[in-house]
Amino acid sequence: MEDLHWKTGISKVEPNKILLRGYRLDELMGRISYGEAVYLTLTGEWPQQNEGRMIEAILVSVIDHGATPPSSLAARTIASTGAELNAAVAGGILAISHYHGGAIEECMIVLHDAVNYQRQKATSVEEAAAWVVESYRRARKRISGFGHRLHTQDPRTARLFELAAQWGIAGEFVVMARAIETTLKETLEKELPINVDGAIAAVLCEMGFEPALADAFFMMARVPGLVAHIYEERTRYKPMRRIHPSDIEYDGPTERSRDHEREASRVDP
Amino acid sequence: MEDLHWKTGISKVEPNKILLRGYRLDELMGRISYGEAVYLTLTGEWPQQNEGRMIEAILVSVIDHGATPPSSLAARTIASTGAELNAAVAGGILAISHYHGGAIEECMIVLHDAVNYQRQKATSVEEAAAWVVESYRRARKRISGFGHRLHTQDPRTARLFELAAQWGIAGEFVVMARAIETTLKETLEKELPINVDGAIAAVLCEMGFEPALADAFFMMARVPGLVAHIYEERTRYKPMRRIHPSDIEYDGPTERSRDHEREASRVDP
Amino acid sequence: MEDLHWKTGISKVEPNKILLRGYRLDELMGRISYGEAVYLTLTGEWPQQNEGRMIEAILVSVIDHGATPPSSLAARTIASTGAELNAAVAGGILAISHYHGGAIEECMIVLHDAVNYQRQKATSVEEAAAWVVESYRRARKRISGFGHRLHTQDPRTARLFELAAQWGIAGEFVVMARAIETTLKETLEKELPINVDGAIAAVLCEMGFEPALADAFFMMARVPGLVAHIYEERTRYKPMRRIHPSDIEYDGPTERSRDHEREASRVDP
């Protein structure tokens, strides 16, 4: 019999004790936020500072984007056939790929290319930004993370950068993203502002995540949204209806603010 | 052309404004935790009190359970073929079903059956617990959420109930779960303590979630763990290796405590 | 180390020899049709008579049904995000469930219920058909496999039954399906003719397949169609387009007949 013994460094399960990256799960519960637990699970280390809340802000920023994205439509289409929850969620996850969520990973690579160039050539940020825009243009590769079909000033970008600055996370990647935005505007003579994918990319780079993990953040963020769409599809519509991809009207609560409500939830024990 | 106009109450997307259940996403970012965002997304309403942190504690409690569960093995098996992240995560999600994660939903149904009986018949908790155990025994149905192959005293159960009590969430469903545990012990003359699935079930009932959403919590919790397994599989092992389902050794950090490290992360801006 | 040795009766792989259900794969190639190989793989036995060609006729009957079914739309939606073929095909498979393809399994159960009743009670076919229609009506369960939103006389039903008769496969289940069709017409005073799902159900019953395998035939049939849709989506349309679920025009070849072309392909070696 071949020896198939193998090793994992993620978690250890013994009778009545489960360690995640060395920490007891029951000790983590209630003391660590989900965002911190995500950081610990993926990197193996305890967050240094505010990575946990930064991750939560990222997850909230893309938790849902209506019923028109392909992940929502795929999940609803599968749910509509009477499939179980695991099938419908998996279908939504399968639609998170190069053109849907994938811009985060692509933008992280652009930012790394530019920052590496800046470091190695000891150039200014502006020169590095100009170099990366030009080299992508020559290679006929798309610079992802800039511009949006619908949002000309994505409010999520400004907010993510504001939080990243406030929490001491913003650094050279955020600066580089802004420089590329400026270069694109000057070169192409049109506005291609950093979109939410680009902002998430910059912040993930700042926290040291590898581009290969970028899609994972989009998936973690979107699962609650997918579940909400699946649940609404099941409870509000008949099976096998034809699901129009854009003729969709929002009939949820009108715009409301969280200010007074927040107070009530602040009652800490 | 048939009229396919339809409505959704989850989120509204306009140029430069995205509303989730009526709240602007950019206002939510940094102000709402992921757990609170999950509550808002799934129920449509702002958390009343401590539901957000309760949900985060639930997610942390089952974020990973080593490499032996079928979801981890399915994800690793698919990752090992060189498949992309979406395929491997989807494969892990597909393995979250009746016998893996499904106990939460089943236990929620048991608890609702018992609590409904108690209310309708105006019986004591003990009578309702005895009734539900007996009626499931007669129907040859399994009472899920009690007993564990490995953990005789699952530390996550105690911790979840402790937090639920501390945060004002524990109520009749937790009481009923304890009563069923006692009844099972007396009836079967063996220990079948509430396991983490049963504890999660009770707490989800307390927060008003429907059993149909139970699996969703397990899925949300497990995605980071699945990603960690997929990433480790890709970076540490050759493609197409034979993955033994149990001859696995943990070689991560030895048990460590978070106390001193926690201090460092408390530096709020 | 626990003993995990286990057994399978499907195929045996040794150096330079692969046995499928006891037969060498290289001997089967070119001598057995795909339909016969499906029968052998699923049942473990060589087809008795014409089961292989019957299975192929079934597979051809549902190989594609345009771009509107949820399996096609889910596959196209996922393909449109730039996902790989495995992800898009898997998404299509996930949409084959209770309301899409699932009618075959449900109808097989109806037919088994009716035929079992007829045997046990030694009734006439008509009495058994009346009983099953009435008992489903009382239980408020749908009798699947009869009636179609679009096809009032599904030409595939007539053809499947014609082939089943010609090939000696039609028997009591086909008779029972016809009797139920008659009963439904008389009882409900409207036409609910056997649809292609019902016809496939009857023929699968005749060949001794279990209802639990019904969906598998629909999946085997539909994979080529799904691949054609995925390939067309990738090569003909831009990524991330909005895919309307019904405003679709066929622009393939106009109706043509296979008669003269068939001659050319008859040149056997």
Added chain:
Amino acid sequence: MEDLHWKTGISKVEPNKILLRGYRLDELMGRISYGEAVYLTLTGEWPQQNEGRMIEAILVSVIDHGATPPSSLAARTIASTGAELNAAVAGGILAISHYHGGAIEECMIVLHDAVNYQRQKATSVEEAAAWVVESYRRARKRISGFGHRLHTQDPRTARLFELAAQWGIAGEFVVMARAIETTLKETLEKELPINVDGAIAAVLCEMGFEPALADAFFMMARVPGLVAHIYEERTRYKPMRRIHPSDIEYDGPTERSRDHEREASRVDP
């Protein structure tokens, strides 16, 4: 409302008439084999000669390869959790990727590279084979489709090439595959015989299929095998067992021949 009208050339569905690539499905049933229907569905055209039976031979050649391949293990692992058939089959499909099945596509690209070089440079087959081996070596790219961990003389390769010759399909791609095999032997001084993936690749090239469709053939082939594994897992084993990836014993029928049995099935109507 935006105009989302779109077109497809695959099939046309009208009341009581379904056209596949212009042919009525009910006319195809019983007259066309599944292999021919696959050719028609994917290419849009009626097979010229023996493509249908060639495709069926390909599908039979890889219909199953025991329980150890990742597609079988992923499907069984998911089935073992109590998941529905669509989830388990989809999980198996997701494991068909670069290192599992993907060699067919990679080898098709190698063969096209070599044949294109031969044509453009008007070289001998041997020179083109030497060029492609050398250029892949320099680029540190793997030449897929040659050599096998287990099968030193894969009987399926010989049989596929025999059938391709007999049916008038073998041509320059099969010749090139053989020349590459010879070059590899001379260059590397070890045997790297064409494996079944390489043989399928050559034959698919001969029939004019694009490399992008290669995985589809492996998927179509493997679905019956996956279903057999899922069904065996469900009916023979308890849920949630630990599935060893290689300590597996075949206990199906001992080797048997189809000769006498074939006679019985030859009773054509």
